[in-house]
Amino acid sequence: MSNLSKPIPPAGDQDALEVEIRGKTFRGADGDAVRAIDEIAFSVAPGSFATLIGPSGCGKTTTLRIILGLDREFDGRLKLPAGGGRIAAVFQEPRLLPWRTVEENVRLALSDEDTGRDLDDLFAVLGLAEMRSRYPGELSLGLARRAALARAFAIRPSLLVLDEPFVSLDEQTASRLRTLLTDVWSARPTTALMVTHNLREAVQLSDRIIFLTERPARMRGVYDITTPRADRDARWREATLPALAKRYSGVL
């Protein structure tokens, strides 16, 4: 909590993210109980990037909300990296405060002793240098998502959680944003967990892909990628995707 101004410890010193949910039930609008998650358990190694993938409505977002502490009613246990250090979230909607500028939005997330910190590099890397004094209402969705990424990385989190951060963007913008995320994340490595239903995206970004079944979610399998991100070119992707799609039918 208070170690934000210190450099991020090397990956080996951190704990892994361990998630074990043995049941999560919602009360639906009609009062009936809906079982969202049956049983899922996975871990994310310190400083690595993992992706949760599964059909729409299978409980991926619910899993993220449990990890973020926004939903505390579930059976199971949770172990967060670095003994409960700060968690950053990039939500599906950018969730910026419309009445604060981009820079104010980012700075408000910083802890008190950090508010004056130099953020020039971060804004520059994300291509937001010119946008710092704009209000979110003046930004396109792609730029607003970048501002949300800036806020997430600004707090130097020990865990970064992303909920479909590229959804409803055109392919060109989405792909540029994916590259940006890879760049920022590589320069500021932190344990990251992303939810998506896009296998290409998962394959491009992740060290580990966790496949979930339809609701109520169960584990379908875990796939680790050891190929360095730099070597994941189009040819590699074309070879990997069909193999994965064959093993986990219906994910592509």
Place this chain on the structure above:
Amino acid sequence: MAPDHRADATDTALLQRPAALGRPVFGPRLVTALSLAGLLALWWIAAIVADSRVLPAPPAVAEAFWRDAATGELFFHLAMTLMRVIAAFVLAMAIGSVIGIVLGMNREANRFFDPWLILFLNIPALVVIVLAYIWFGLNEAAAIGAIAVNKIPNVVVTMREGARTLDRDLEEMASVYRFSAGRTLRHVVLPQLQPYFAAASRTGISLIWKIALVVELLGRSNGVGFQINLYFQLFDVAAILAYTLAFVAVMLTIEFLLVQPFEAHSTRWRPRRAGS
């Protein structure tokens, strides 16, 4: 009122518009001036036609105004009323906002206190004033308190509505990013309540000054309400109108010099709608 100053920009917009379409013959300010002049003319004509003590013409009212302005009496009474209006306004907005936000965010509390609210909404202003004077004496605190109590239920209703529409997504964002309670209130909650606060103050300030006059009439020895009662007994309609118009002018000045600039400042982040 709001889009007035932007009409010029629309006129010079790059879009080629048919000249006859939507282009006003007169500027908006001129329309306002003409409208007020028309009302004045109507009053003047009616006064000449009626030729009666109970409907004085504008010059008679102006004369009454100068008479009391020259002695300083008018400004003293205006100031007393303004002081009561401001004190009651601040009190009512503060108490009403807190109660309204709490009720809007807490369903159980709202269910319990809602009948109280309906009761207070329906108590006539006059009853509150009379009871305040009986219970707390003919003093300033009772007067200001009575005005505030009349206004508080309206503020509660408006602010409760605002608190109900608070954005859950932003609240979650604030909790994930560990905003302190103060930071959440200042940067997340209050900006969302701003339009409701503006609405409550708008209706509040006009209601409050009307009630303030009754309070003064019933139990104070100064203020516009007291003077109007005095001139009512003297049957001096010109002076009654002079005091009324003077105080309306004061309230309009507050609206233009304080309320509107404040509102423009607090909504500066809103994207301007194109072409309006």
